[in-house]
Amino acid sequence: MRFRSQEREREYRARRRLVRDMLDDQVCERCHAARATEVHEVLSRARGGSILDRSNCRALCHDCHQWVTEHPADAAATGWLAHSWDQS
Numbered sequence: 001m002r003f004r005s006q007e008r009e010r011e012y013r014a015r016r017r018l019v020r021d022m023l024d025d026q027v028c029e030r031c032h033a034a035r036a037t038e039v040h041e042v043l044s045r046a047r048g049g050s051i052l053d054r055s056n057c058r059a060l061c062h063d064c065h066q067w068v069t070e071h072p073a074d075a076a077a078t079g080w081l082a083h084s085w086d087q088s
């Protein structure tokens with residue numbers, strides 16, 4: 001069994017709470033039609049984005065999340081994706 005630090009545990013708990021709140025009967029922030037089922041980070045964690053900062057997270061339906069993933073250039077141009085160098 002792997003050791004998981006308390007800090008990591010707190011982060012997971014906060015993330016679960018954020019995701020639950022964001023997807024609680026919410027409509028997709030992109031198409032405003034489908035029900036949001038997934039949380040997307042504008043600035044990905046790999047690029048230093050916070051997965052706990054609500055302002056960095058978007059509630060999306062599966063199709064919109066897939067679109068963002070498959071069209072990074074268009075998604076960046078329309079504000080659904082950010083690069084670390086966009087941060088001031």
Ligand SMILES: [Zn+2]
Pocket residue numbers: 028029030031032033034060061062063064065
């Ligand atoms: Zn959508």
